[in-house]
Amino acid sequence: MSMENKSIVKDLSLAPDGHLKIDWVKNHMPVLNSVENYFKDTQPFKGLNVTISLHLEAKTAYLAKVVQSGGANVTICGSNPLSTQDDVAAALVEDGVTVYAKYNPSQEEYKDFLIKSLETKPDLIIDDGGDLVTALHSERPDLRVNVRGGCEETTTGVIRNRALEKTGNLAFSMVAVNDAQCKYLFDNRYGTGQSVFDGIMRTTNLIMAGKTVVVVGYGWCGKGVAMRAKGLGAKVVVTEVDNIKAIEAHMDGFTVLPMIEAAKVGDVFITVTGNYKVINKDHLQNMKDGALLANAGHFDVEISKRGLDEISVSKRTVRANIEEYKTNDGRRLYLLGEGRLVNLTAADGHPAEIMDMTFALQALSLQYINEHYKELKPQVLNVPHAVDERVAELKLQSEGIVIDTLTEEQTKYLSSWEV
Structure with a gap:
């Protein structure tokens, strides 16, 4: 079904069930809740176009809404033909996100959704598996005119991005979210x-x-x-x-x-x-x-x-x-x-509490790219250590866990070569 905002989803009447799913995961993603409140206050993406290609289910939908809360015009498509949940896609349309996705599209539809999502000429992207980046470097390089950079979710995508970088063809910076400690130690494992x-x-x-x-x-x-x-x-x-x-x-x-x-x-x-x-x-x-x-x-x-x-x-x-x-x-x-x-x-993907950390990394890394893109060369970047640490800190706080801190004497000892 084609909507006024140009979205293409299976059936808008499925939206109520999608909203319930999104509300459920939101209640179990306290780190992303904190990021959402921060973005509402600071508006880091005000007026920018952000295109997202991820497995379109409830947790991803909440990430899209968090980025939207930072002032972005968000467009999203699926990153796998069989992982889109049609009720969640419909709910996002009602929330003002442009969606090009439905469960089990034909190969031609799947590719068309990907290109349509890029025709917004995004300023920033979030990718899963490298399909957005590949399309912007092969089929439609004209659509990368505004791209400042983006973030990559998974091992496969990082491999593809590094291959582009190695040949000197990567046109903008991509943050390898997959390689962050708060990603691979928890999400991957x-x-x-x-x-x-x-x-x-x-x-x-x-x-x-x-x-x-x-x-x-x-x-x-x-x-x-x-x-x-x-x-x-x-x-x-x-x-x-x-x-x-x-x-x-x-x-x-x-x-x-x-x-x-x-x-x-x-x-x-x-x-x-x-x-x-x-x-x-x-x-x-x-x-x-x-x-x-x-x-x-x-x-x-x-x-x-x-x-x-x-x-x-x-x-x-x-x-x-x-x-x-x-x-x-x-x-x-x-x-x-x-x-x-x-x-x-065949299931709903990773647990909400796990994706809470990964998607917080995505959101904060996207903000980092937007703040520093002018000084960055086209390359695959690590997630800044401060972002990794901040996500871990927020997660501990949400679990009610308090840890020790180094004393001034201990800090001095660790920075000295003398006993």
Whole structure:
């Protein structure tokens, strides 16, 4: 449905349910509440156009409203075809945000929504996975005329931004929010760990205890997934290509195997690498009957869907978000959420309390870019340490936790080379 403010959403009548969802998460995001009050007072984005591409669900909607509260004209689109919640999108339209998103659009619609969101000629952007930045550097460089810079949410997007920077083609600064301590230590680890199994278990209605869960990749997301699998009673196998991470997984108590061997023993496979075909046709041919395949990386490329097609004689949907592939030797392999982010295609994403910190980092980093863009060269930037520290401080305050501070004597000791 096309609205007067040019939004394109599925159905505006869904807005009441969307408002309820947004109100619920707002009540559980005290750090972002503080940022919203600060932005209302200071108006850091007054009159500016801000374009956001994120998984469009309730927590993201609240971030959009927080940026809007700082005076911005906000436009938002989804960053994944299966993660948009239509009721939330409708609620944002009622709140004055321009929205180009609906659940499960065609590939052409998805791309069109992305371009439409950029046709506002944004001053600032928030990206998830690098699609906005890529479009501004390839298909529509004319739309970056006003762009001062922006923020990137996830590992995949930071990798793409750094690739642009390395070739000298990055046209503006991007803050790697994914690399902030208050992001990867909590969002990537605790958020991914919980939300992945939320998606798998609510979709399959199966138990994890006693199963062998293969975690493909042992970065911060992989660490979180392995930790939660262990807590649910699963036997955990980790596959890695990095020697140091492999040793870490071993010393954390997990079995470490090459993927071709892990394929033979796994009941549940979860990819968290951000890379291409980490489960390929050869691996799929070695899996046992009934194996579940789930991806928690940004794009649907980690599990080879072409490989599944090539070894299968039939495919059918057996439950919502579960496709059964019947192989030529009679085995059944189950792909969850079309191989897209299982925690968002089959669930509601990370818990609100976790995204509270991440989205506070996004909002405050966007303010930093806006205040300093004239003096910054086009580059991928770290989140300023002061912003990371401020978000942690606000989170502790919201939890009622008080910590110690260094005395003047201790500070002097730590800054001296003399005993």
